[in-house]
Amino acid sequence: MSKTMTNRFDPKVGLVLGGLPVVIFILIGFRDLGVLGSLAVTYALIGWLMARQWDIWRDRGGSIVTTWAVLLVVPVLGSGLFGVHDGLSLTNDQAFALRLLVLGVGYAAAGIGVEMGRAAEK
Incomplete structure (x- = not known):
């Protein structure tokens, strides 16, 4: 995919991906505006x-990519799945949203890191 094609595609992907969880939560009746x-x-x-x-995200060839992917997945998934646990005083909808x-914050931080790394290369 060419860079100009990617540039036109970027905002649409972000808008669709950004709206998807919000639409799902509205459909199930969750209405906390701050979380949404x-x-x-x-x-x-x-x-x-x-x-x-x-x-960068689709490259699976090198061992460095694999190492960083593991280091990204373990704390992000671990925090999301085990940090937000049933012992907290949250409804099921609140726990799922959290x-x-x-x-999301973990993967957004990784994306920002990729952007920072690419900017430092230039």
């Missing part, structure tokens, strides 16, 4: 950043 807004911004950022640097937010 945070989810929308976080997932829109993830979509935009991943679309901008898709060549898990998605933790996962």
